[in-house]
Every structure is written in structure tokens, then in C-alpha cells.
Amino acid sequence: MSDALRKEVRDWMAKHLTGRFAPLWMRAGAGEGDVMPELRKEWERELAAGRWTCLGWPEEHGGRALSVAEQVVFQEEYSRAGGPGRMGHIGEGLIGPTILDYGTDDQKARFLPPIRAGEAFWAQGYSEPSAGSDLGNIRTRARRDEATGDWLVTGQKIWTSMAHVSDWIFVLARAEPDSVGRKGLIFLMMKLDQPGIEIQPIRQIGGGAEFNSVFFDGARAEARDVLGEVGDGWKIAMALLGYERGISTLGQQMSFAQELDLIIEIARENGAAERAAIRQRIAYAWAGLRAMRSLALRVLSEDPDAEAELMRERLAYKYQWATWHRDLGALAMDVIGLDGAPIEGDPRRERLEQMFLFTPADTIYGGTNEIQLNILAEVGLGMPREPRGTLT
Amino acid sequence: MHLTLTPDQRMIRDEGARFLAERASSEKLRALIEAGTRWDRDLWQAIAAELGWCAIAVPEDEGGLGMGATEVLVLMELSGARLAPVPLWSTLCLATPLLLALGAGKARARLLERIVAGEAALAVALGDPGAADGGAATITARAEGEGWVLDGIAARVIDAEAADVILVPAVIDGGTALFALERDMGQEIAPLETLDATRPVARLTLDGVALPGSARLDADGLTADQMTRALDMAHLGLAAEQIGAARAVMDLTLDYIAERVQFGRTIASFQAIKHRCAALEVDMAEARALALGIAAEFDTASAEDIAGLRVLAGDLARKAAREAIQMHGGVAITWEYDPHFYFKRAQATAALLGPRDAHLERIAAALLDQGDAA
């Protein structure tokens, strides 16, 4: 089964990632989230037409109900073929599964088909200026419009990836005015193209602008677009984060391997491969990548009897790959050396330089390294929780 | 391939852990060392004869249990966790795979039977146990009449004192042969003082030692390839011990810091401490996953993967022991507390079969010096 699937993906990619889609080959990876958005949306529709989106979703919602192992095969072959970063990721991998589990029938019917078809793209509105690691400190307000039952949202989200090229945003907001922390939150799904919303791209370290500030000034979420109940916001927000168990990271590892190959190639060309310390670091990176693969395969296990055994590894995985990748960025630059100075020219160098500039973000987004360690210590090792301070 | 243990493997682990918790305590280890005893004969008896651990990796058609590298990994983690002073690694991970790699032969089959029955502890007189490839044989052999005569010194033989039979690779006619050296054949075994008192090492001197014709185990030479295959399992076994030892010393540290109070709170509540425990846990996850991945496809595992495992597992064990000492504070510098056993074992094991930089260089050479990249 999986060999046949492997071949099917390979053949399909070879046939379709060409012609007008050829410029997307190996693009939109780390630090390049904002390149060629329109062409990438078309590519999502091409994938959808080939039935390659939402592979793990149930068939009644247009998925293929593929097992984790089969989805891994797809991810690996997609990346091996140089498939571009997925515009549809937030819809397919995050909000889609959340709607499947918590949505009403009406919400499923309205939101899922456009995600599957590559017609609706989503952004994630969690972080705020005063709510980063401390996500419970959300201040964006949602007030109920008694006439319509709709929710009117005021406040600011920040670091919102791809908001400027998305159609919808899911927003964690405070629905009960005097509530604090995780209580009193609401999970809203909102159209981005409306009068009360202003999106300002934020220029990034690498020159591009993949994330944004999103300002809400009485923007409207329809009454029927609340996911869960009022007050369930935190529960749903956390459930959403739980769906990302790492299937896509196996595809990501393919691009890590490609990056390491580029480093090796350049090291052989410019003589860095003869320096003992560089040799050891390249070897160490290689070993870490091999371990990452086995770790991902363990983390993806669906064996219920292995749950206890895997709990700590699940909590360790993000820190492991993010830290590995950040170190790879530094290694790449040390191998390139002074030759790294000109940004123009060799596309390999450009890719590695972007990687170097973006990998520091790997240890920040999706829970910083320090937060990962806190959770691993507290939940995984049963150590005492961090005390909360009194400043706001 | 999900790399989780099967119910049978979990059962082996749980029963083994229960057994060792009773029979291989650190009090017992300390008493043995203080008495100058270099290995635990009773424990070995129980492991080999009662539990039959030495039979697991021998194929069924050779009389064994026919299990795989994952079961070996599980058992070696357990014995590593307890620093069990028994010749398990030498017998299970070095000598047995060497005999299996050798192919057919009557003397070899007889020896395997003894291993399976738990009647024989084995050691291997590697030319250099500090080298990743075991080094070149330092003993020479010549034919004399119906038998053989062996000469030379193997400077450091792990578990030589405990072994009923020492496998001796010896140079003969330009090639290498493998001989079985039973006890009291005229060899001299001189115990060495070493850093790690939980793994005995001795110098083996053979001065014209005469062996019967049946002592030669190979049919037509011991090849480098056979040796490599055996050493792969030896490396996996050491890595498993290192991972098991790291787990144990991390667990005893977590227990200690959950109790010890300073500044009106447990030291486990300090974030500096929590983060370092968690970071170690990440290293643990990484090394253990790699070990399980290699064990699951052991027959096709690459030399580079095995080298990488030794690096990660070796780093893990040393860091875990060092952190354990730091987090225990002054008591860790005493003989009475356990961390120092792990500290010494971690350092000594990292040097066994190749130092860290040699493992990395082995990977680097494959990636950087030849043909196509990774």
C-alpha cells in the first residue's frame, strides 16, 4: 500500500510541479512564507484537484482518511519532489481538524469544503503585544451585539503569519470583560476582508514580510461562527495546537536534509570540508537529523499502550528539531564563510542565508524553547510549576 | 515503522527491571567494590542460567530464542541502569555476535550451546578495545602437531577475569583466526586498576600457550567483515547501557531534588534546574529514538548511524552524570551517594570502542570525502 502510494505521489508531482508551477520548486520554505502567494494558491487548487489535500480527513468531508503512516509517505515524497511550502497548512492542519471535532454541522458544511478545495486560506490570531508566551493574557475584546447575536471584536493581534494573503482568521478573544487568564475566552472565526479589520505587514529579519499586525475595531464575527461555547476559547485554542503532532515535520525533515546536503556540497567546494572542527560539526548535525527522524516516527505512534512511554518524547520533539535547525543555520554560515557576504548570485547560498536568518524563529514560534522546557519539566517530569507574577 | 516496544518486549523489560531492582542494588555494588570483588558471580549466575538472557539473540535453529536487536537493547538498558557488574555486554553483545558472524563449525556450535544454557561467560581479547574497530589482533598463533600455540599480549581485555572462555583473534599465516581460550590453559590474567570499578579489565598474556585442535573456531579465517558485524552489536550494546545509565541517574536526581529544600522551596522548583532537567530529557529522547530506530532495522544499519548513536548516547550519559553531581551538591562528591558510579562509568564507556571524535570522523568521511552526499 505505502509503496504504491509513494509511487503515486512521485508520479503526480513529477507531472504537475512543472510548467507554470515550475517557479515554485523548492520555494516558500523557511523565511520565504510570503513568496508568490497567488501562484501558491493556484498550486493548492492543483493539489486539491489531484485529491492531495486533507489526506487525513474523513471521506465524508472530502478527505481520504489516510493513516498517519500514509500521510507521512505523502509528506516525504512531496518534499523530496521539491514541493513548495503549503499555503493551506493552517486550514488543513489546524482549523480544519478543530472544526471537525468541535464544529456544528453548519460550520462543517460551510468551512471544510473551501479548505479542502484550496479556495479559503486561514490565519491564526492568537498572539498579541501583551500575550506572547503568556497567551492567557489575551486582551482583544469580543462584545455581543444584542440585536444580531454577532460578536464585535476590538483589539490587536500580532505576528499573524500570512494574514495579508488569507481569507479568514480564527481569533482568541476575551468575551467576559472581567475575566482573567484562561477563563472567559471565546474562539471566533472571522472574515478578514471587512471594514473593522486592518492588516499591516511587518518587515522581517530576512527582508520579507510573512507576518503582520492585525487591528480589529468593532470587526464582526457572525453569531454562527463561534467555535464551541462562550468561555470555551482556551480549551479549543489548545485542542487546535494539539493536532499538529508532527506529520508535516517529517516532510520538513526532507528539506532539512536538503539544506544539509547543500552545506556538504559547498564545504567540499570551498575547502571547509578539510577543517577538522567543521567536519565534526557536519557529522554531528547528520547524526542529529537521523535521531530526529526516529523521534518523529516514535512521536507519531498511534499505539495506545505506548502513550505513557511517549509522553515526554512528544513534549521534547519541538525543542529538538527547532534547536537542531537553528544550529544548522549557524553551521551553514560558518561553512560559507566570507563568501556568504554577497547576497546575490548562487541560489544555494541565498537559500542557506535565508535559512540562517529564519531559523532563530524556529525556537520562538509555536512555543519558545524556554516554554517547551517549562512544559516538559512540569508535565513530563512532574516538577513544580512556575509561580505567576503580579505585574500585568 | 513506529519504533515503539511490542507487548512482549515490554514484558521482558518490566520483568527484567523488577529482577534487577532486587538483585543489583547500589548497596550491593558498593559492598562488592569495597570487598575488592570485581564482578558479581551470583548475579551473573541468575542472569545467565535462570533468566536466560544470553539466549535471546541466538537464532532458534542454533538453540536460542531468536529475538532481535531491540530485545538486546532493552536488556542492556536495564543492566546499564543498574551498572550491573556482570560480563553481559561481553557475552551478549560482543562474543555471541562474533560467533554468529563466524558461520558454521562444530566447536563454535558447542560454545553457543553453552552460552544459551547460561553455562559460559565470554570475553573477547580485542587488539585495542579503545578503537572503534577493535584494533588489529596483537596475539599470534601457529600450528603445532594437532593443536595450536598462542603468543602475545592483549593489553586490555574487558571482563577477562569473569570469562569462562576468552575468544582470541590471532594472526596466523597473514590472516586472522579465532580461538577459544578456556580457563587455566596457561594464560596469565592480570587485573588492572581502572577508573570504572563496575567493569573489570585485565591484561592477558599468552606465552606459548598450547591449545587443542578444537580450540580454533573459524573454518577459514576471521574476516574484517565478520568482525565489523559483531562490533555493530557491541556498539549498540554500549549505547544501550549508556542510555540506561543516563535514565537511572536522571531519575535518582529527580527524586533527590524533589525533596531537597533551600530558600524555602524544593530545588526542583528553580527554573534553572527545571530547564536543565528538561534539556537532558530532550537529549534522552533523541538518543533513545535513534537507538530504537537502528535496532528495528539492525541488519541494514549503516556504520554512520551506529557511529552517530555512540556520539549521542555517550554525550547523554556523561552530561546526565555531570548534571546529577551538580544538582546533588556536596553530597555527590561523597563515596556514599550513587552519582559518582555513573560519572565514572559514563566516562569509561565513552572511551570504549572509539572516542567521540573518531565516531564523528567516521561519519564525516562518509559525507565529505567520497562519492555522493547523504
Ligand SMILES: Cc1cc2nc3c(=O)[nH]c(=O)nc-3n(C[C@H](O)[C@H](O)[C@H](O)COP(=O)(O)OP(=O)(O)OC[C@H]3O[C@@H](n4cnc5c(N)ncnc54)[C@H](O)[C@@H]3O)c2cc1C
Ligand atoms: C515567524 C513567526 C511566526 C509567527 N506566527 C504566528 C501566527 O501566525 N499566529 C500567532 O498567533 N502567533 C504567531 N507567532 C507568535 C509566537 O507564537 C510568539 O512569538 C511566541 O509565542 C513568543 O511570544 P513573544 O514573541 O511575545 O515572546 P515573549 O513571550 O515575550 O518571550 C521573550 C523571551 O522570554 C522568554 N520567556 C517568556 N516566558 C517565559 C517563562 N515563563 N520562563 C522562561 N522564559 C520565558 C521566552 O522564551 C523568550 O525567550 C509567530 C512568531 C514568529 C517568530
